[in-house]
Amino acid sequence: QLQLVESGGGLVQPGGSLRLSCAGSGFTLDYYHIGWFRQVPGKEREGVSCISGSGGSTNYADSVKGRFTISRDNGKNRVYLQMNSLKPEDAGVYYCAAGPRVTGIDLCLQTDYNYWGQGTQVTVSS
Numbered sequence: 753q754l755q756l757v758e759s760g761g762g763l764v765q766p767g768g769s770l771r772l773s774c775a776g777s778g779f780t781l782d783y784y785h786i787g788w789f790r791q792v793p794g795k796e797r798e799g800v801s802c803i804s805g806s807g808g809s810t811n812y813a814d815s816v817k818g819r820f821t822i823s824r825d826n827g828k829n830r831v832y833l834q835m836n837s838l839k840p841e842d843a844g845v846y847y848c849a850a851g852p853r854v855t856g857i858d859l860c861l862q863t864d865y866n867y868w869g870q871g872t873q874v875t876v877s878s
Contacts, residue, residue: 754778754867758848761872764838772833772872774848784850784867786824786831787860791871792844799860800846801833811859816842838876845871 755777764770774786787802801822802811810822821834831848849865 756848756850756867756869758846758869758872761846761874763875763877765878766839766876768838768876769834769836770838770874772835772846772848772874774831774833774869776829776850779850780826781824781829781831781850782826784852785854785859785864786822787849787851787862787865788822788831788833789847789849789860789862790842790844790874791847797847797862799858799862802859803831804854804859809859813860835874838874840876843874843876845873847871 757775760770760772783805785804788800789797790800791797800813800816801820803822803824807824819837824831848869850867851865854864
């Protein structure tokens with residue numbers, strides 16, 4: 753059974769940091785593009801950051817550029833999202849997703865992602 757499991761969410765003060773982890777279970781993430789997506793109540797799910805299977809290409813939403821870093825450790829079958837200088841507007845449920853290929857230049861096109869985790873909550877509040 754193919755599963756993605758997110759971890760690392762929690763409550764953090766503005767300006768703080770969190771590192772989210774996405775682990776693959778039942779399959780190897782090496783050959784998949786991995787994306788981190790965020791959902792806030794009342795809003796559509798949006799792409800935060802995505803990374804190609806090789807790790808050579810990455811995408812970031814404009815709102816997180818310079819603060820978030822996506823990386824992958826294929827040896828550990830994990831993808832990480834390092835989030836620094838967190839702001840209240842970064843809060844939400846963060847999902848990781850895996851897709852075997854992308855259909856265009858946008859690595860974070862949600863329809864390219866077949867497998868989704870259950871999400872991890874990130875709360876940014878003082």
